[in-house]
Amino acid sequence: MPEPARSAAAEPLQLDLTQQEAIPQAGVDAALALMASGRLHRYGEVGGVPSEVSQLEAAFAQEIGARYCVAMNSCGSTMFVALRAAGVKPGDAVLTNCFTLAPVPGAIAHAQARAVLVDVTDDYLIDLADLERKIAASGARTLLLSHMRGHICDMEQLTALCAFHGVQLIEDCAHTMGAGWNGRATGRWGRAGCFSLQSYKHANAGEGGLLVCDDEDLAAQAILLSGSYMLYRSHGARPSDEAFERWKYQTPNLSMRMGNLPAALARPQLGAVLRERCERWNQRCRWVAESLVGIPHVQVPVRDAREQYVASSLQFSVVGLAPERIARFIENCAALGVHVKWFGADAPAGFTSVWAHWQFLGEAQHLPNADRVLRGLCDLRLPLTLSPEDCLAIAAVLRAAMARTLEPAAPGSPARLP
Ligand SMILES: Cc1ncc(COP(=O)(O)O)c(C=O)c1O
Incomplete structure (x- = not known):
């Protein structure tokens, strides 16, 4: 795996996670x-x-x-x-x-x-x-x-x-x-x-x-x-x-x-083009996922060996933090240049909404796990335009953003989050 080229925490990354590859x-x-x-x-x-x-x-x-x-x-x-x-x-x-x-x-x-x-x-x-x-x-x-x-x-x-x-x-x-x-x-x-x-x-x-x-x-x-x-x-x-x-x-x-x-x-x-792309997508997913190991409160789900997945994005959970802190983590990621989508936000945003927002369903739904699981669920696009170094830099940003999130509030600053 390549070495990260720079300290991601020092200045915001300039990566466009919505940039797909050209049409062949x-x-x-x-x-x-x-x-x-x-x-x-x-x-x-x-x-x-x-x-x-x-x-x-x-x-x-x-x-x-x-x-x-x-x-x-x-x-x-x-x-x-x-x-x-x-x-x-x-x-x-x-x-x-x-x-x-x-x-x-x-x-x-x-x-x-x-x-x-x-x-x-x-x-x-x-x-x-x-x-x-x-x-x-x-x-x-x-x-x-x-x-x-x-x-x-x-x-x-x-x-x-x-x-x-x-x-x-x-x-x-x-x-x-x-x-x-x-x-x-x-x-x-x-x-x-x-x-x-x-x-x-x-x-x-x-x-x-x-x-x-x-x-x-x-x-x-x-x-x-x-x-x-x-x-x-x-x-x-x-x-x-x-x-x-x-x-x-x-x-x-x-x-x-x-x-x-x-x-x-x-x-x-x-x-062949699809197969080759899927392989490169999975590489990007692995590069980022492996680099997330050890970040406090961040959990990547274990995948079954029978699952032949083709990742075009990465999901991970932030566990053990109150929603306000998770929101702060998402903000810190954005400030460092990485747009993380969050399924735990109160209001729908962009492409992301969750079942509680779909009021058109018109029926009460009984979902004991959903709130807890989705509260922590974060989502990151991983387009093929990302280099291996970009993937490591993204993981470094997530690490730095979590460190910032966990910093104790300075004396005299607004009330500390839970
Ligand atoms: C899980 C899932 N299913 C279905 C769709 C619908 O795809 P389309 O945008 O082609 O209608 C989307 C769109 O992003 C999706 O995320």
Whole structure:
């Protein structure tokens, strides 16, 4: 591991943790060629060449070993379409993690279903004992499982539990493109998997979502819902005509399919490029995580050896400090140039909100662990533009920020924090 180049505590770091790598040249070339052709819409009515979006769907289906793939304009719309195509009706209860991001309960609300939130463990995973309790209490028959921030629970145990209780599984894989559990890719454990191509995810098309599944009725409905008009035959990774005959007169066209431009940007980011990037992401995560060892009150969760995670960010917990002190730690990090997101803040900020802020859910949720776990949960982007030295400098900032946080208040200064 490289030596830190400078004392991070001396002056604020000048790192932009939102700076992603450039789109690979092949993506830029494909996008330029597409713009020159003018054929940006997701469907052309004539011509034998599969569209960019159709090619992306076929490539991703092949990559992940799914029979079908439908590309949409976001993972949020992909999850909504997956729920509808899986038969979720207005008023149905749908289980999901309480530790996730707003688009997940948002997709459930979009389907006019009722979100039933499941508690979180100290390692940021869905609490399987609480899941079982909530299945029994709510009668829900669908779980929208969020592999939030790439933390993957014991999928063998989870799928066995779902099968036992007759609960269908849809996976939110926004943070797990390229990841798996015990040799099997996420997105391939239930009825459908939903991936994101938003800029901070593993493949960056700006915006976009990919739904994968093996079920031809689910796929046919998803294609029709995504807005295929009667042009569904031009999809590459699609089911038989018979499946469409069953659904085409009763499925609305919601116009949510991806356009050709994001698809052109995304396709060259799959395959070997994705695998190589995931390896570099995991390196960055390890470099920072290993350097956090020994910082007082900072805890990095232990990960199961069967979890093949692909980190694009790092989560850690600040334990044993009151919320006011954690807030001070976050401020100290910011003053030293590192933007740490915090799931324990009272008010939602930026991309970060928590279940207590989602008042649109409209139902009381019983989550005994969530407040305690999320109060200390911190979140750090680790873009691939960070060098190894940057990673060590970030860890040094966190160390210095904690030292500052723990300093006793000087005499005559405002009241000491608890
Ligand atoms: C856990 C999780 N699921 C789903 C989504 C939705 O992805 P999109 O922005 O593509 O709608 C996000 C977005 O960041 C997310 O963090």
